Amino acid sequence: MxxxxxxxxxxxxxxxxxxxxxxxxxxxxxxxxxxxxxxxxxxxxxxxxxxxxxxxxxxxxxxxxxxxxxxxxxxxxxxxxxxxxxxxxxxxxxxxxxxxxxxxxxxxxxxxxxxxxxxxxxxxxxxxxxxxxxxxxxxxVGCASEVWVFFPDPWRKPRHRKRRLVTAAFADSVARVLRPGGVWRLATDWADYAWQMRDVLEAASALPEGLEADCTGPYFRFPDAGARPDLGADTAEEGSLGNGFDPGSPAGVRGGWSPRYPGRVLTRFEEKGIRAGRTIRDLTAVRTGEMWVPLRREAVAL
Ligand SMILES: C[S@@+](CC[C@H](N)C(=O)[O-])C[C@H]1O[C@@H](n2cnc3c(N)ncnc32)[C@H](O)[C@@H]1O
Missing domain, CATH: 3.40.50.150 (Vaccinia Virus protein VP39)
Structure with missing residues (x-):
């Protein structure tokens, strides 16, 4: 209809x-x-x-x-x-x-x-x-076992980046709908969006020991924080909006990338990114048992 x-x-x-x-x-x-x-x-x-x-x-x-x-x-x-x-x-x-x-x-x-x-x-x-x-x-609340965000619109131009979907406020909404143990999977071919996703996940997550102190009552675990730091470093081009150096870590050493999710079939968008020589990065976060609290959203939405 x-x-x-x-x-x-x-x-x-x-x-x-x-x-x-x-x-x-x-x-x-x-x-x-x-x-x-x-x-x-x-x-x-x-x-x-x-x-x-x-x-x-x-x-x-x-x-x-x-x-x-x-x-x-x-x-x-x-x-x-x-x-x-x-x-x-x-x-x-x-x-x-x-x-x-x-x-x-x-x-x-x-x-x-x-x-x-x-x-x-x-x-x-x-x-x-x-x-x-x-x-x-x-x-x-807690209805979903997985949430997938694959190749969201990258909004490449700096003045458009505020339109990107994956933000702290969106992470709060994903935490809201995922059940404990549920998985949030993301992928992008756009380097600085991958870093933005990584930063959003780190801010909402308990990180593996030795990386950083846990945030209080984290909604997620980010088991691959720090993993595969070299991914894409070989294709980095200084000054390129698509594949440049990680601003949070000039040599791309912070990592945070998961193995490619095998359940993700190759789409037109991923194919286009690969053809253009861009690095595909997957990210994964796992919902903790921390109860979702509406009041916390106000803090991240600001
Ligand atoms: C670049 S395409 C990727 C499509 C698909 N995930 C793939 O990997 O081939 C992004 C899609 O997300 C949709 N989209 C973007 N923001 C959205 C939002 N806030 N709510 C629902 N759909 C959205 C767009 O309409 C577009 O179809």
């Missing part, structure tokens, strides 16, 4: 958006896929004011959305799934797990729906929303 959008308002310009487009011209077959299978796969979201916003009073019940109230099944949330290569492959391979894609761009949503319908998937849904808002309020 085609999405009904509220009229554009000034609010869409006032908010910080980590995505560059929400609407888009659909091909006939994409429009048909949404028309035909939207009811099955797309979760309707009451909006706060503008397209992709989320009414703060909205609560999404995953069990109801997947049609198995009362059953306990693992839930994996992928933020910014794009056309859905990774989540579609996983959902097909693991029918006992539920997969929730959160995506802002209509064309990507249509491709995902078409792919899910073609594969006859029953364990995948897509939420057309700004993930930063959805994870902050709408999903239940």
């Amino acid at each position: 085609p999405q009904q959008h509220p009229p554009r308002s000034h609010a869409i310009h006032a908010r910080v958006r980590s995505y560059s487009r929400a609407g888009g011209r659909l091909t006939d077959s994409q429009a048909r896929a949404l028309e035909r299978y939207g009811d099955r796969y797309v979760i309707d979201v009451p909006r706060a004011d503008a397209i992709r916003t989320v009414d703060p009073a909205f609560r999404l019940d995953p069990a109801a959305a997947f049609g198995h109230v009362g059953q306990l099944r693992p839930l994996i949330v992928e933020v910014g799934s794009g056309a859905g290569e990774v989540i579609l492959a996983h959902a097909a391979a693991h029918p006992g797990v539920d997969y929730l894609a959160v995506e802002a761009w209509e064309t990507a949503i249509a491709k995902l729906v078409a792919g899910a319908a073609k594969a006859g998937l029953r364990n995948l849904r897509v939420v057309p929303a700004d993930a930063a808002q959805l994870l902050a309020t709408a999903l239940p």
Whole structure:
């Protein structure tokens, strides 16, 4: 079913958006896929004011959305799934797990729906929303066993970096939705975004012994903090925005990179990064048992 959008308002310009487009011209077959299978796969979201916003009073019940109230099944949330290569492959391979894609761009949503319908998937849904808002309020606390953020929009220009999704406030929202022992997986081909992710994880995590004192009541463990320090150092180019030296560590010695997540199939975005000679970096954090406290969010959101 085609999405009904509220009229554009000034609010869409006032908010910080980590995505560059929400609407888009659909091909006939994409429009048909949404028309035909939207009811099955797309979760309707009451909006706060503008397209992709989320009414703060909205609560999404995953069990109801997947049609198995009362059953306990693992839930994996992928933020910014794009056309859905990774989540579609996983959902097909693991029918006992539920997969929730959160995506802002209509064309990507249509491709995902078409792919899910073609594969006859029953364990995948897509939420057309700004993930930063959805994870902050709408999903239940502790509902997810994994959260994936693969190749988020890099916002390369220094003046655009404030639009990046992975920030301390977003880490707080991921901590909110992950259950204890749940895993946050990230990957990027953009060096200074990788360092930003690493810094965000370090700030919210208990680090391996000897690296730094634990922060009080950390929401995450970051077991690969300091690992693989040389990754990408050989491709570093001074002054390059994409693959330059780590500003936190001029020779790239701080590391923090995990082995490539084997469950991540090669997507168009990763392929593009590899073709351009950029280093792909994965990061992984594990949710501790520390209870999520709403009041702490105010401190990180400032
Ligand atoms: C560069 S693409 C990567 C797609 C996919 N993860 C991959 O690896 O191929 C980033 C995607 O994230 C989506 N996105 C960015 N910010 C978002 C947000 N706040 N909420 C939902 N989707 C978002 C964009 O629309 C885009 O489809």
